[in-house]
Amino acid sequence: xxxxxxxxxxxxxxxxxxxxxxxxxxxxxxxxxxxxxxxxxxxxxxxxxxxxxxxxxxxxxxxxxxxxxxxxxxxxxxxxxxxxxxxxxxxxxxxxxxxxxxxxxxxxxxxxxxxxxxxxxxxxxxxxxxxxxxxxxxxxxxxxxxxxxxxxxxxxxxxxxxxxxxxxxxxxxxxxxxxxxxxxxxxxxxxxxxxxxxxxxxxxxxxxxxxxxxxxxxxxxxxxxxxxxxxxxxxxxxxxxxxxxxxxxxxxxxxxxxxxxxxxxxxxxxxxxxxxxxxxxxxxxxxxxxxxxxxxxxxxxxxxxxxxxxxxxxxxxxxxxxxxxxxxxxxxxxxxxxxxxxxxxxxxxxxxxxxxxxxxxxxxxxxxxxxxxxxxxxxxxxxxxxxxxxxxxxxxxxxxxxxxxxxxxxxxxxxxxxxxxxxxxxxxxxxxxxxxxxxxxxxxxxxxxxxxxxxxxxxxxxxxxxxxxxxxxxxxxxxxxxxxxxxxxxxxxxxxxxxxxxxxxxxxxxxxxxxxxxxxxxxxxxxxxxxxxxxxxxxxxxxxxxxxxxxxxxxxxxxxxxxxxxxxxxxxxxxxxxxxxxxxxxxxxxxxxxxxxxxxxxxxxxxxxxxxxxxxxxxxxxxxxxxxxxxxxxxxxxxxxxxxxxxxxxxxxxxxxxxxxxxxxxxxxxxxxxxxxxxxxxxxxxxxxxxxxxxxxxxxxxxxxxxxxxxxxxxxxxxxxxxxxxxxxxxxxxxxxxxxxxxxxxxxxxxxxxxxxxxxxxxxxx
Numbered sequence: 196x197x198x199x200x201x202x203x204x205x206x207x208x209x210x211x212x213x214x215x216x217x218x219x220x221x222x223x224x225x226x227x228x229x230x231x232x233x234x235x236x237x238x239x240x241x242x243x244x245x246x247x248x249x250x251x252x253x254x255x256x257x258x259x260x261x262x263x264x265x266x267x268x269x270x271x272x273x274x275x276x277x278x279x280x281x282x283x284x285x286x287x288x289x290x291x292x293x294x295x296x297x298x299x300x301x302x303x304x305x306x307x308x309x310x311x312x313x314x315x316x317x318x319x320x321x322x323x324x325x326x327x328x329x330x331x332x333x334x335x336x337x338x339x340x341x342x343x344x345x346x347x348x349x350x351x352x353x354x355x356x357x358x359x360x361x362x363x364x365x366x367x368x369x370x371x372x373x374x375x376x377x378x379x380x381x382x383x384x385x386x387x388x389x390x391x392x393x394x395x396x397x398x399x400x401x402x403x404x405x406x407x408x409x410x411x412x413x414x415x416x417x418x419x420x421x422x423x424x425x426x427x428x429x430x431x432x433x434x435x436x437x438x439x440x441x442x443x444x445x446x447x448x449x450x451x452x453x454x455x456x457x458x459x460x461x462x463x464x465x466x467x468x469x470x471x472x473x474x475x476x477x478x479x480x481x482x483x484x485x486x487x488x489x490x491x492x493x494x495x496x497x498x499x500x501x502x503x504x505x506x507x508x509x510x511x512x513x514x515x516x517x518x519x520x521x522x523x524x525x526x527x528x529x530x531x532x533x534x535x536x537x538x539x540x541x542x543x544x545x546x547x548x549x550x551x552x553x554x555x556x557x558x559x560x561x562x563x564x565x566x567x568x569x570x571x572x573x574x575x576x577x578x579x580x581x582x583x584x585x586x587x588x589x590x591x592x593x594x595x596x597x598x599x600x601x602x603x604x605x606x607x608x609x610x611x612x613x614x615x616x617x618x619x620x621x622x623x624x625x626x627x628x629x630x631x632x633x634x635x636x637x638x639x640x641x642x643x644x645x646x647x648x649x650x651x652x653x654x655x656x657x658x659x660x661x662x663x664x665x666x667x668x669x670x671x672x673x674x675x676x677x678x679x680x681x682x683x684x685x686x687x688x689x690x691x692x693x694x695x696x697x698x699x700x701x702x703x704x705x706x707x708x709x710x711x712x713x714x715x716x717x718x719x720x721x722x723x724x725x726x727x728x729x730x731x732x733x734x735x736x737x738x739x740x741x742x743x744x745x746x747x748x749x750x751x752x753x754x755x756x757x758x759x760x761x762x763x764x765x766x767x768x769x770x771x772x773x774x775x776x777x778x779x780x781x782x783x784x785x786x787x788x789x790x791x792x793x794x795x796x797x798x799x800x801x802x803x804x805x806x807x808x809x810x811x812x813x814x815x816x817x818x819x820x821x822x823x824x825x826x827x828x829x830x831x832x833x834x835x836x837x838x839x840x841x842x843x844x845x846x847x848x849x850x851x852x853x854x855x856x857x858x859x860x861x862x863x864x865x866x867x868x869x870x871x872x873x874x875x876x877x878x879x880x881x882x883x884x885x886x887x888x889x890x891x892x893x894x895x896x897x898x899x900x901x902x903x904x905x906x907x908x909x910x911x912x913x914x915x916x917x918x919x920x921x922x923x924x925x926x927x928x929x930x931x932x933x934x935x936x937x938x939x940x941x942x943x944x945x946x947x948x949x950x951x952x953x954x955x956x957x958x959x960x961x
Contacts, residue, residue: 203235206235206238207231210238210246211230214226214243214246217243218250218251221250222254225250228309228344229249229253232309232310233307233309233310233349234308234310234457236307240305241351248265248277249277252264252279253279253347253349255279256281261280261281261375261379262278262281262375262378263279264276264277264278264279264370264371264374265277266362266370272355272361273302273353273354273355274354274355274356275351275352275353276294276351276354278348278349278351279350280347280350282308282348283381285381285386285389285446285449286348286381287449288390288445288446288448289390289393290374291439291442291445292396292397292442293373293374293393293397294352295400295401295438295441295442296393296396296399296400297369297400299352299357300355300357300438301441301460302354303352303460303462304350305458305459305460306348306349306351307348307349308347308457309346310346373396377389387511387515390446394511394514395916398504398507398510399930399931401438401439401502401505402928402930414495415432415434415444415495415498416432416433417430417431417491418431421481424472426480427456427457427472427474428472428473428474428480428481429470429473430470430473432467432468432469433466433467433468434466434467435465435466435467436465436467438502440498441467441469443497443501444469445471446497446498446501447494447495447496447497450497450518451493451494451497451518452476453473453474453475453476453481453490455471456472456473457471458470458471489525493521493525496517497517499543500543500546505547506544506545506547507547507548507551507552508548508920508923509552512551513546513550513551514550516551517546517547520546520550545625548624548625552924553901554901578618578622580626580633580634581633581637581640582640584640587615587640587641587644588648591608591611591644591648594607594610595648604652605727605729608645608648608649608728609729611645612728615641616736619638631892631896632864634688635685635686635688638687638688639678639682639685639686639687642678642682642687642693642736642782643783646676646693646695646724646728647676647783647784649727650674650676650720650783652727653720653723654674656723657720657723658707660707660709661710662706662707662709662710663705664704664705664706664711664713664716664717665713666700666703667701667702667703672699672713673700673784673785673787674698674717674752674784675698675781675783675784675785675786675789676697676698676781676782676784677696677697677698677780677782677789678693678779678780678782678861679695679696679742679775679779680692680694680739680742680775680778681694681778682694682780682782683780683782683861684778684780684861684863685861685862686863688892688896688899689896689899689900690899690907692736692737693736693738694739694740694778695738695740696742696743696753696779697717697720697721697724697753698752698754698758699713699752699753699754699755700755700788701754701755702714702754713754714750714752718751718752720752721751721752725738725751742775744757744762744767745761745767755792758792759795762776762795762796763799770807770811771814773799773849774849776796776799777845777849777861778861779793779796780793781793797859800848800852801848801853801859802853803853803854806846806849808850811842811846811958812958815838818832818838824909827909828909828910828943829908829909829910830891830895831895831908833947834947835887835946835947835948835951835954836950837891839950839951839954840863840884840887840888840891840954841888842954843884843953843954843958844863844870844884847875851875855875857872858873858875864885864888864889867884876957880953880957883950884953887947887949890946891946891947893925894925895907897921897925898910910943913936918940919936921936922935922936922938923935925939927942
């Protein structure tokens with residue numbers, strides 16, 4: 196046996212001789228296990244009385260009690276917080292985060308890990324195994340020694356309350372309860388949930404500290420040492436102390452897959468000096484210089500990013516996405532110019548808001564277009580939300596000019612559409628001056644440009660094969676595209692679909708050698724347009740043609756004469772289809788045909804023919820009964836929801852549009868203003884409905900932006916985290932996040948009750 200090993204055994208026996216008399220009443224196996232497996236350096240750092248206390252905490256551990264905590268007051272008025280627990284991945288960061296969330300400034304401390312047992316008894320719980328996802332272990336048998344051989348940690352912190360109020364017993368109990376909850380989540384390998392819990396608590400606490408984010412993002416110096424430990428890479432960290440630094444940096448290490456086995460940290464004035472003993476993703480040292488450099492950059496950035504999480508509606512989602520974002524940047528030649536750009540605090544705050552707003556934005560835009568994200572962040576303030584359609588058309592055609600095939604053309608078209616969508620979404624999210632009407636106009640203008648270009652190019656390709664469509668008279672047969680629904684009203688929002696109607700003037704044939712009947716030509720054209728514009732998922736720029744005559748059973752493109760027949764007093768259109776035509780608006784193609792269809796629409800919709808209000812109210816009641824789940828609030832379909840605002844406007848347009856031309860507009864807000872001006876609504880009713888419309892539309896956008904699904908219309912439970920994050924997306928911020936959620940819930944109730952009252956008073960039947 197080597198002399199060093201013999202010396203180590205001799206020292207351990209000496210410590211056992213010292214400690215066993217001090218540990219009266221404790222299981223001797225527990226004391227011996229603690230001494231044999233503890234890092235030798237530990238015994239030089241702590242007094243026998245302190246070690247006895249640590250062993251006492253370890254003796255309480257059990258598979259159903261994974262951690263023990265002691266809090267004592269130090270002579271200088273500071274506090275010593277000791278945590279003894281089973282060992283879990285991300286545990287050190289979890290403890291640091293909760294300490295900071297309770298307003299405790301970590302001044303110094305040390306953490307140690309009891310190593311693996313060399314010969315575990317078969318009846319005891321198996322030792323946990325490490326994987327990049329964390330520690331996983333099956334539960335052992337109950338009993339006084341259950342879990343004896345499992346790895347344990349001893350973390351000792353000297354902390355100072357930041358506020359003038361000391362850390363009272365009630366707060367101490369809350370801290371212990373929260374820590375127990377978080378470590379139980381780690382015990383179940385629910386690492387992300389534990390991180391969400393800690394981030395939530397910490398960001399709430401830092402939000403209440405006005406000065407927490409007023410300091411600059413100080414540089415962090417990191418030095419790697421692979422010489423002085425046989426098993427670990429030592430990271431020496433020096434920086435200026437900032438709130439929650441230890442949590443931010445420890446969290447960065449765990450997010451990069453590093454396991455912290457031992458650490459020592461201290462503050463000297465405003466400077467901190469930390470030393471971490473770490474192992475890489477696969478359990479070994481970090482030897483490669485490039486890996487060290489990548490870790491140095493990414494860990495520092497994650498640490499910096501943690502300090503802007505108050506900008507994120509959902510902080511845990513923001514930091515998870517930021518970690519993945521850094522992975523993609525590092526894959527591209529170490530991040531290039533991007534990493535210095537990320538050092539800017541304003542940039543990080545913008546990123547926090549974007550990355551913490553929506554899984555949909557991340558999956559469909561940010562993750563796929565990460566290379567464009569930082570340049571766009573750099574330029575977004577100089578780019579207007581609403582760009583002229585002519586400028587967008589020129590930019591799109593310049594890109595499409597280089598397309599070498601139809602596949603390449605389609606890819607280029609959709610790349611432009613996605614980039615512009617992202618730009619508009621980002622501008623609206625980040626610019627406090629952006630309004631819902633302006634956001635809707637920007638989305639609508641983009642949809643018109645993309646749709647018009649797709650129709651133009653598809654028609655050129657089809658005509659090269661079959662010639663141009665002609666009428667029986669020999670004149671060119673015009674084709675037009677119309678918007679309906681939110682698209683027709685220039686009211687698009689997040690995840691809105693694009694409702695369209697295709698029309699051509701009349702029968703005839705194309706002029707080419709492979710001639711087609713006009714009906715076949717335009718059917719193929721509509722199919723080509725629908726194929727060319729890709730929707731990432733349901734509702735996101737999805738072209739919807741279901742509002743055409745005969746619905747899904749009809750042809751994709753309608754002849755003008757068929758439209759006149761279908762939409763007529765003797766035609767087959769249902770009353771709700773007459774109502775839907777209010778939103779029809781010419782958007783692309785032949786303008787003369789477009790205006791002719793709009794004029795016919797006015798003569799049909801606003802003819803003065805009786806409007807069956809009772810039937811309309813019955814349809815509204817059926818929507819509530821069939822589309823609203825019991826006990827749920829559907830922001831669109833529930834009583835007082837968005838439909839009650841839109842239907843109130845449309846009912847009045849149908850009932851009075853023949854006598855009053857001014858309300859004949861597909862835009863809800865424009866119609867509301869006119870209805871109030873001409874007395875069909877009282878001025879206060881028009882104002883309240885306008886307020887409700889803007890509120891409910893914003894609420895629906897805030898719901899849809901999470902998953903990017905047009906059907907996301909149901910409010911989450913008001914006591915859920917999802918509702919808290921919804922409130923933050925809506926701008927209902929408060930020192931305690933639940934207070935913001937309560938305010939939002941109250942405002943939803945107020946707006947929907949007022950809307951329902953106005954709707955019912957206007958359209959009572961019977």
